[in-house]
Amino acid sequence: MKIIAVIPARYASTRFPAKLMQDLCGKTVITRTYEAAVQSQLFDDVFVVTDSDLIFNEIESQGGKAIKSIREHESGSDRIAEAVENLDVDIVVNVQGDEPFIDTESLKKLIAVFKNDTEGKVDLASLMREIKDESAINNSNNVKVVVDQSQFALYFSRSVIPFAREKNVGVRYFQHIGIYAFRKEALLDFYSLPMQSLEASEKLEQLRYLEFGKRIKMVETTHIGIGIDTEDDLIRAREMWKSNQ
Known part of the structure; x- marks a missing residue:
């Protein structure tokens, strides 16, 4: 089974333009993310797919x-589908370009879903984490997911479900983590x-996957991604990077 990571990387960003090309302690955010994916040693290959000449040239350089x-x-x-259409690969893992602090354990769990799926019942795997705070549950920016007894997704919504x-x-609420x-x-x-x-x-x-009958296996995690969506996020990321060295 050949497993690759693909990092979609758009240059434009409404909240923080060119965020992937910002400096994160000596290297750009997108380079840090790419290197973290490679260093995880979970993948047979790692690619950045981008609409930007700047990002393309940065990664190649x-x-x-x-x-x-x-x-x-x-x-x-x-974007990922176009990139992998002609690649010899079985499983494609989407790594977020603005999250250089990759959670290796969560990615291992996603990959394990397919290694254990001997009957080929799973089309996709994704992450979810339990949320208990009422404001988080009601926040439409937090996408919720409900699952069946086998942890396959039944529906995703910005509304409160159930x-x-x-x-x-005893109802539990889960936020979808978009990996x-x-x-x-x-x-x-x-x-x-x-x-x-x-x-x-x-x-x-x-x-779209659910509407056309694809089966999405959800994996529970406690990890909270550290995405860089604002300049304040970038400042915090720099502090965290320094403290991890």
């Missing part, structure tokens, strides 16, 4: 592997399928 997007894409899955009509029945591992076939199917109403309404690409 550091001795890394980059793929230039040919088309404009609305989602990360589309709705607590009855209290004290995926895909079978290559599922990823290419996504690339060829049209957006449907649920995805268009919620603006959640994972709903």
Whole structure:
């Protein structure tokens, strides 16, 4: 089984333009993320896929592997699918470009899903963490997921799911962590399928997989990703990087 990591890297960012090219203690954020993925030793290969000549040249100048997007894409899955379409690979793991502090244990769990899936029932695997704070549960920026007894996703929503009509029945709420591992076939199917109403309404690409019958295995984690979305995040990331050295 050949397993690769792909890091989608857009140059433009509404909240923090060019964030991936910012300096993180001597190297750019995207280079730090790429190197962390390589150093995890979980993958047979690691690629950055980008729409930006600046990011492409940055990765190549550091001795890394980059793929230039040919088309404009609305989602990360589309960008990754185009990149891997002609690669000899079985499993593709999506690593977030703005999270240089990779949680190796969570990625190991995602990869293990496919290694243990001897009957080929899993199309995708992704992460979720339990949330208990009411404000976090009600926050529409926190995507929630409900699962069946085998931990397969039933639905994702920005709304509160399940709705607590009855209290004290032991319902747990899970926030979806947007890190995926895909079978290559599922990823290419996504690339060829049209957006449907649920995805268009919620603006959640994972709903396209569910709407077309793909099975998403959810893995529980306690990890909270440290993404760089603002200049304050970058300052904190620099402090954390220094403290880890």
